[in-house]
Structures are given as C-alpha cells and as structure tokens.
Amino acid sequence: MALDVELVKKDFAILDQLVHGHRIVYLDSASSSQKPAAVLDAMQHLYETTYANVHRGVYAIAEESTRLYEEARTKVAAFLGAASTREVIFTKNVTEAINLVAYTWGRTNLGPGDAVLLTEMEHHANLVPWLQLKAERGIELRYLGVDGEGQLILDDLEQLVDGVKLVGLTLVSNVLGTLNPVAEVARVAHAAGALVLVDGAQYTPHFTTRVAELGCDFYGFTAHKMLGPTGIGCLWARESLLEEMPIFLGGGEMIRDVRLDGFTANELPWKFEAGTPPIAEAVGLGAAVDYLLAIGMADVRAHEIELTRYALESLHERHGDDIRIFGPSDPEKRGGVLSFAYKDIHPHDISQVLDEVGVCVRAGHHCAKPLMRRLGVGATARASFYLYNDEADVDALSSALTSADRLFS
C-alpha cells in the first residue's frame, strides 16, 4: 500500500503555511525532519499530566514518568531489533553516541599506532572523535575512498582493514545518498578482528533497522532526523561490549554507590546515562517510532525510492547538463538525499533564491568537508526527502532553479 502523502502532510502543522507568500516546500529532512502532531502531543501530554524526574520517585506521576521513559527505550530496542533494552543508551544526539564510543571503548583499546578505518564520506561526527584520538595518542586513521558514482571503493578493503581495530562507517551518506554495503564490510572487518561502528543517522529514519543483520558492534542514530524531537539520540551496542567499557560521564543515575573515595557503576543501560535524561524527548522519540511503524518502514522506503527516481529523472530532463547530481544514479542504491551543483551558481545563492519561493534546501559542506574536497567542490546544494514530500515539491524545486539561473547569468 502506497503512502498517502496528502494524509501524512496533515500531521505536520508547519507544512501548512506560506513562506514569502509561497507554500512551504521543505526539502531539508536530511538535516532535520519536521515533527508530526503525535510526537508533539506525546511530549505535551507528559508535561501536562504526569511529568516528574525518573528512576527515583515512589509517587504516582514519577512512576508513570519512569514507565514512559523506559517504555520509549523498549520501543527503540524493538525498532532496532536489539536483543535487550540494556543495549539501548540514550544520548543527546548521535554525535554524543559516537563520542561515547571514542571516549570509553576508544581510550581503553586504542593507543599509539593502533589503526581505525573510516571512509571519505563520513560526517564530521564520525571523523572528529577519531581525529581527536589521533591528535591525543597518535592512532593511525585510514580511509576507504569514494568513486565517481559516489560508491565506496572496496577493492582494497582486505588490505586496508589489516591490523585495524575498528571500522567506522555511515550506512547512508548525508551528501551522496549512497547506501553502503555495511554487512559486507562488517564481515571482512570481523574476519580481520576489527569491531564495526555504524552511523545510522540517515538510515534509521527511512529503513527497517536490524542491527544483528547489519552485523555491527556499535550503532548510532539521532531522533530529530526521524520525526523525533531535538535533544535525544541513541547508541546501541552489543551488551558484552557495553559491559566491558568503562563509564563515560559521571553523575547521578549512572552509579550504584558513591563514597568520598570511589564509586561503583550502575547496571546497563543506566551506566552510560549520567544526570537527568531527556525524559520528554525520549517519550517524543517513542511516539515517532510508533508513527513510523504505523505507516510501515517498507512504505516509507518505497516512497523514498519513488520520489528519488522522479526527482532524478525530472531534474535531468528539465535542466540537462546544467545540473550535476552527486551519488548513485540508481534510486534503489541510495537514500533520498540529492546533492547537486547547478551551473556555476554557488549553492548558498541557490538556496537563497529558492527560499524566496518557499523552497527549503540546505547549502554548504553538510559537515562532510573531506568529502567536499574529494568531490572537488566547496559546497553543494542538497534537497532531501521524507514521507511528507511529493512530486509537486520536486517540481517546485525544479522551477525555482530556472529562476536562479535567470538571476545570475
């Protein structure tokens, strides 16, 4: 059953407004998605009926607040196909999730000369934490390259992975849209004795996530890109790994006992959740999971493929060689993230001109500067789709590009 975009749109109040007198056409979900009423209502309802701090209260609203917070964890665990809720750590965003791994597992296991294999298409979130370790302790960083179609070059994978302790890669590139063969990389990595960390920020919003099938050891995603609120992300990892890892942030919730001369850590998953957690945000994320599951991830993905195909075809048809769309040409092999160059107009100028007719696209390096250098551009304009976008949105983008052309040529 196909997605009914008209019906979906009704859940997003923000999409029902005019920008500079034009219907808003939101094409920046890869940066952050909009939130349906169900998500906003769940948070509002919590705050208006049963909000209290979690985990320590005996009174009714505190018990209910705790129940809702932990229920969100259960929903997320199921959404990821995790073996247990102990494997699901709430963080503030996926950036913190990856840093958590770098600070705890990384600082325990990586010393001078140890190698980590990343890719040239990583988001800064999966580069900087490892660059910090390189600067601090002299670890070696290696990179899988990207070919002209925006695909990872895997020919020398076995060679590159040799002696590596961790392979870190994104499932879907936030610039190219490329869907990486993570399961294949994980097999080779594991055979070489490396662990695998997967950045699922652009994948979990659009696909059915099954961490076991992906064969990874660490997996992170962020709520605000999948209809959830800001302020919450998630780290999944195999329980045995999490057990071994030292703690990260210290404070309330994450301890079992504190004395003036020492402390003992709490059980999983709370061991890694210091301080008051993002309670309302977890409840909002749980509601986002429910919303996506009610629609069905298969339909979400099918809609993305369809719309991406339409966009690739219609943009090429109308703009010919004036537009250069980066990344794989087969919509099945990519997410709905379209970075493009249009004539030689600077992406920020494109975005500015598009905004004038209500079309919201992102312009810039998309927190992937090394990839920009690899592509030989300073920045790209990027349109990205989600379940509330339709062909009319693509058409609005296409027409607006023509206006930009008129202004700058």
Next chain:
Amino acid sequence: MALDVELVKKDFAILDQLVHGHRIVYLDSASSSQKPAAVLDAMQHLYETTYANVHRGVYAIAEESTRLYEEARTKVAAFLGAASTREVIFTKNVTEAINLVAYTWGRTNLGPGDAVLLTEMEHHANLVPWLQLKAERGIELRYLGVDGEGQLILDDLEQLVDGVKLVGLTLVSNVLGTLNPVAEVARVAHAAGALVLVDGAQYTPHFTTRVAELGCDFYGFTAHKMLGPTGIGCLWARESLLEEMPIFLGGGEMIRDVRLDGFTANELPWKFEAGTPPIAEAVGLGAAVDYLLAIGMADVRAHEIELTRYALESLHERHGDDIRIFGPSDPEKRGGVLSFAYKDIHPHDISQVLDEVGVCVRAGHHCAKPLMRRLGVGATARASFYLYNDEADVDALSSALTSADRLFS
C-alpha cells in the same frame, strides 16, 4: 509585591488534576520542576511554525530557528550576568556541564598528586567526575565537612585549600537546603591560586544569579529544575578559560575545518557544542527565563523564604520531636528544600503513603550518598517548594504524615 500563587498555578496544567482522588500536591521541584504553559507553548510554536536545524541554513525558517536558538543564549547570558554569549555553552544537563570541565580543563591541568577540594554535601554530579579523575590519574580529593546544622565547616578552609587547583562546590544543597557562602570560599580559593567551580542547579531556579559577584570561574545549572524542559543544561565559564580549554565532544558545529588528517575548532561558544544542539529545549529554556523574570527573582526568593518559614514552624509545631528536619533552621540561610526523618518510618514508606493522598515528595539518597553517610541515614524524605506551592500544600504534607504514623506504629 508578593507572588500570587493562585495565579501562578493556573499556568501549570499538571497541578490541576487529582491523584488517587486527591488534589495533587507537588513537593518535588528540587528533583525537577513543572513547566508553565508559556514554556510548552514556546516549544510547540517553534515546532509548528519555524523549526529547522540551526546554524547552516539560508532559508527563512532555518534563519528564524537559528535566531531563536541564539536568542535563548542571549537570554541565559543576561540571566546569569555573563559578560558575553561566548561564555554560555549549552549542554544536556548540569551533569554534562561539570563533566565537560573535568574532561577538558581537568584532564589538561590535573595530574597525579594534584588536589581538588569538594564538599561532603555535593551531588554525585560534582563528585563522580572527580572520582573518575582520581581513579584514572591519582588526583587527590579533599572535602570540606558539614556541621550539625548542615553548614559547611570553613574553619580549616585555608589549610585545606593550600595546594589545591580547583574548588568545586554547590551553592545550595539539594538535601539540606544550605546556602553556601560561595563568594567567601571563592576569595580564599583564588588567593590560594585555585579555580572555583560552582554547581548552581538548586540556586539559579530561585535566586538572582550573578556569576561575577559569586566570583566563580565555572558555573553550571540545569533547565528542568527552573521551569524549563528536560534535555538542556548550561555551563558558564570565563571566556579566557574556555579559550584555553581543549575541545570536548567532536563532530558537527564545533569545528572550523576538518581534513582527513586533522581539524581546527570553531569559535566560542560553538567550540563546545558538538552535533545538533537541543534547539527546542533552548527555546523552552529561554521562555522559562522570561517567565521567571516577569515574576521577578526577588519575589520568587521571597516566596520561598516565606513558605520555608511556614513549613519549618508548622511541621515542628504539629509533629514535635517526631520530625527531624535537616539543614539550617533560618529560612534566610537556606533554600526551600526540606529533608526530614519522621519517627523511624522509612522515607520510601513515607513517600508511598503520602502519594496515596496526592502528596509528591522524594525519598532516597538524592544522589548525595556521602552526605547520607555523614548524616547517619540511608535515605531521607524530601519536600521541596517552588513558586506554585503554598501553605495549603504544606498543610497537606503535615496531615499526611499523621496518617503514615497511624499505619506504621
């Protein structure tokens, strides 16, 4: 002008409900406060009209979202009396704020044998990060003791501070309510060459905060205790200190440039804000600041003193020696946090019985286990007040204690 509690209550939908058939009496604001409609509306309004990721978008709603996020920073900077918005770092809670200092300033400046002076009344958030450093690098921890009235023992301050690099202390104890003479401690600490970190979690919600007058170098607070949402806290520090400190979490936002072999950090305050920040939460916090300022912090504090005085008097009057209230007896010298022991009934049983008549108090160690040991108790029951509480709430607590007595004796 005194606070009109009846009017204030109207802003808090959650307080207008029954629990187990009784009017809810929320006396757990020290753990987390409730949120007024203005705060919830500000977040809802953002999500429904102009939500987008911040800092990189050229289109209208992204510009507005960025403006609102940075406006929240400006509000917080003014609320703290900060010299510049560069000094205001948004974190996920105050626990992260203190950990940020321990990970960056701490790991740069504290090595084996270096000493940090804390107090016996610290929350775990200001103990565990330093205990981690003790375990990791053998730093020495010293503690200011607590006397029978719940006051810091400052007689040996000069001696204890000698050779110390950092003094960390809470402004208001979340267990005893004690208002600590931070400015005095800071003077002695600075004279001895130590920096001063202040945990303002229980202070900023109730007092006018002026970081310069406090004379501290680092200051942290958390939004959810001051009418704001979960998922956001704040670190303030002197700009020159922040400039010197190495980065903490690595990822988007906090970098200026990233190459495959290194990176350069962004300017303040973004240098310390990795990944998508708590955008809606910042807007909510900004609205909480506005709400508090509209009422006036002087009135908020005056109301707290008044209610605390009434509670101390009326509870002692009705329950005599059956109740033992910890901390200073002078309401001017304390916050509205009343930890107590009642007969020999366990605090959890008290809280459970109180819940049955709608009275919400916290029972437990309040994330201050060392202080519990110092007080010679395993746990306390704790009632805490905010601007929506009144004398009727105190009376409800008082009567409920009598019922608990009947059940257990």
Next chain:
Amino acid sequence: MPGLEDLYREIILDHYRNPRNRGELPTPPAVRVEGFNPLCGDEIVVFLDVADDRVQDLRIGGQGCSISQSSASMMSAAVKGKTVAEARATIRAFKSLMSIHEQRLDGADDDGGASGGASGAGGGGGGPAVPEAAVKLGDLEALQGVVRFPVRIKCATLSWNTLAQGLDEAQEASATSPS
C-alpha cells in the same frame, strides 16, 4: 488508606515490626553478602552459613523500607534449614511471584523497570534442581500486592538477590576450600 492495603498487608507490617533472624554470624564459616538498592540507597546484609549443601543458619542486617525488611524477614524464615537447591527454588518461585522471569541462562537477572539490586540470580548449581512449582511460599504470598507498585519490586527482591549471591559465594568457597 484503602489504596495501600494491597501493599501493606497486616502480615507484612508484622514482619516489619518484629523482624525474624536479625543479626550477624561469624565469618567464616558464614559468608557475608551485601546488596544495594541504588534507587534508595538501602543496603541489606545477609550472613549465610551453608554446610553440607544446606542453609544451616542465616541472619539479616542492614536497613531498608518496610517492604525490604519484611521480605528479608520472611525470606529468612522460609529458607533457613532448607537445602541449597530448595533455597534456590524458593528464590525462583518468589521472583516469579514478583512477575520476574529469568530471561537468560548466564545467571544475570532481568528485572526490567528501573535499575538496581544486587546481581546474581537464582540459577546455577548446587544439587538437583527443585521445580519451583513444588515450592510453597506461604506467608510470602502476602507480598504479591507489591507487583502493583513497580518501584517497590526492587525493595521486595533486594534480599533475595543478595541471598542468591550468597549461595553462589558459599558454594564457591566450599568448592575451593577442603571440605
């Protein structure tokens, strides 16, 4: 207080007011095990004297709420004199009364809900297993009402998790020392 009758049954209050088997045992031969409830900061201490695969004696120390104290008191009465296998079966039976079902075989329990409790569960060795259905809980059934108060389940199970750990330690000690 009508809503609380389920929680604070008369028999529970009786064990709370008059706890059985409070005190200490000399170690060795007894083992001493502590259990923490990080939610509240309470600690239970179980002194356990196991010999010939039997709980010869046990004593309860530490502090906690009425639920944890009465549960510990009832537990002490229930397992004193029992074989280790019977004691383990009683632990399992009590946990299932608390709606806690062992999910895994590696000896860690999965209480769900908030954090806490000493680790180590009722699995493991110690003579032929006794089916939990065969266990009579008697007075302990009064604690069933706790299930309606999720936060308090940790209170009720605190001493039981500590006992389980004690049985493990006692058996390890007897396995390594000459007997």
Next chain:
Amino acid sequence: MPGLEDLYREIILDHYRNPRNRGELPTPPAVRVEGFNPLCGDEIVVFLDVADDRVQDLRIGGQGCSISQSSASMMSAAVKGKTVAEARATIRAFKSLMSIHEQRLDGADDDGGASGGASGAGGGGGGPAVPEAAVKLGDLEALQGVVRFPVRIKCATLSWNTLAQGLDEAQEASATSPS
C-alpha cells in the same frame, strides 16, 4: 524576484560576474592569508603586498558565493593603494555598515549570530588611526542590503576579516625583518 533585490543589487552581480583583482602574488614579499567560513565551507585567500605602510597590491583567490566574491572584489578595489591606516579604517567602516560594532579592545571581533569568519579585526597599529567617518565606501554601500539576511553577513565580511588578519601579519613580518 522582488524580495531579493536588496541582496542581489546590480552592482553586486557585476562584481560577482567580473571580479576585480583575482589572482595571486609571489610570497614573499606578499603575505598569503586564508579565511574560512565554517558555515558553508568557503575559503577566501588574500595575497597582500604591504610596503612603506601602504597596500601596494593585493589579489583575491578562493571560492565563495556571489556575496563573498563581490564583497572581496569591491574590497580589493577600495583598499588597493591605500595606507594601512586607511585600509583599517575602511574595514571598520565596512563592518559598521554590516551592523558589526567592535565590542572589545583585544582585537577579537564579535560578529554575533552564527559562528565563523577568520579572526582578527580592524584594531591594532599601523600609523595614525583614520576616523571611520572619514571613509567613503562608495560602491560598497550596495552591500548594505545584506544586513537583512543575517546568515549572509558572514559572506560579506569574510574577505574583510581575512584582510585584517593579513594586515596584522604583514606588519608583524615587517617589524621582525630588517626593512
């Protein structure tokens, strides 16, 4: 596109389509300074030949949007041949056109809004200070419309911050080397 007329004035588009002073200068004697805009990833390179306290020549490299490119182009035309003090006054005047007012005396700028821009501002030494009111901005006034588009202010000021840094470096170099 009516709403954009303020931003994309004809003169701006002209400098964008036909940038003045693009290229490089040999270093030394010129200094080469880079400015980043972390928001967008654009980089401006300024080659600056300062001798006898005067901007003898300058060239602009790097890439950026129409606003940054045209601003750099106009800047190059405006400061070429000027004394260092006049160039610094022009920087200050331009920044105040952009509604940026130096808040502090330590040489760091305070652009407000989002992050970015090379550091180093128009303060510092280099001959007698020229009051900014005395500076004629001419064509540069066309950039005033940028103020309505806060994110683009960084674009307009990028080359100016880079120039300021270049002036600092050129003066340091001449202070340390025999001249």
